[in-house]
Amino acid sequence: MKSFSQSCQGAKSRKEQIFVCFAYFAPWRETSLLFQFLHAFSGGGYLIFPFPVGAGLAYAVTDCPEGQEGQASVALGRNMKKLINEPENVVREALEGMQAAHGDRIRVNLEPFYVVRSDAPRAGKVGLVSGGGSGHEPMHCGYVGRGMLDAACPGQIFTSPTPDQIFEASKAVNGGAGVLHIVKNYTGDVMNFELAAEMLSDDGMAVESVLVDDDVAVENSLYTAGRRGVGLTVLMEKLLGAAAEEDATLASLKQLGESIRASGRSMGMALTACTVPQAGKPSFTLAEDEVEVGIGIHGEPGRRRAKLATADEIATTLMEPILRDLSFESGDEVLLFVNGMGGTPLIELYIVYRKAAQIAAQQGLKVIRNLVGSYITSLEMSGCSITLLRMNEQLTKLWDAPVDTPAWKNCRLSIAD
8 A cells, every 4th residue: 555655645646636634532732643644744835624524534635736835725715706805714813813702601621722712611500511523603612601502512514522522611611510511413413422432421520412413304414323413402592501501400401402403304495506605605506596405514515406486485495304204293382593504695595494484383283492593503594493492381491591691692582472
């Protein structure tokens, strides 16, 4: 088998691209060292840039145009129309901005990356920790604060947080009552949260987790084994956050989380792709008259490509599989959540909500709470998702409970009373 160095030399002579995949759950500092090694090894003769693959990174190494040696991945960032500096600094600089803007509510740690509420740890309270790749803002870091999360662990763009991030964040919010991890069902997220939980348990901390897998679009995808975790994640963080604020026990929070998991379903679609800063180009392409039905929050393929349709037709396309999958019954009280993927104007989301609410009413469902806006996004992707959650008296009370985070300071109390 050829060594990596031999492959690099061969690629130089053949002017071809090579790809090096880095291992899952590798701490970002290790991938940074790999990047430095690759760039030093190439002698400035290659353009090198990382991009996410599940929970790790792949490094594309390509021949660098003459006269541009040494610019590495920065060259890609300068060709994009984004409000960033260097692509590799996006997450760090965003976290520094959050600290500057919301230092009264949160504390930001940069080595490793995590965000905790300003009063953490709170004695006797279960610590609520979630996380995932950056690029989905305001989820998760925007939901750290009273009434929601105690800590959030942001990975690089669309890249799972590492076990050391999760480990340190969990320790930072442990008030003695244990920690509950809210984990979206993506292979890297699941693996790294499990590894962190093992390390925390070895340290004597009580740890439980709840998996979110509400996407009805596909059973398996590029990033998952099983269904993906999408819009229900936001609702679960709000509801469990309210319960934890009332000093619910770790066992009762896990039980409540499993109940919420069983009661909610989601599906999304995309009008356009998004561009990961370190990749420098759209994650996929759609024709002007095409949409992707069943898209994932990382731009993963959905159920099918379809021709552009009206908002009413798209809302129907998303609602029908949700209603079939969970077998909602006439008379059920529900929360209806219409989410924007990052680049969708609010006026369009309300048009989708209008039709989704009509469909719910036609099925005999009573929409007693709602949420409309961009709460779990995919950078600048245009599109939307719909989530339906079956409600009960307990969940309604928790939904109405006070919340104060950088991205969420209150919620609509009722649309049916």
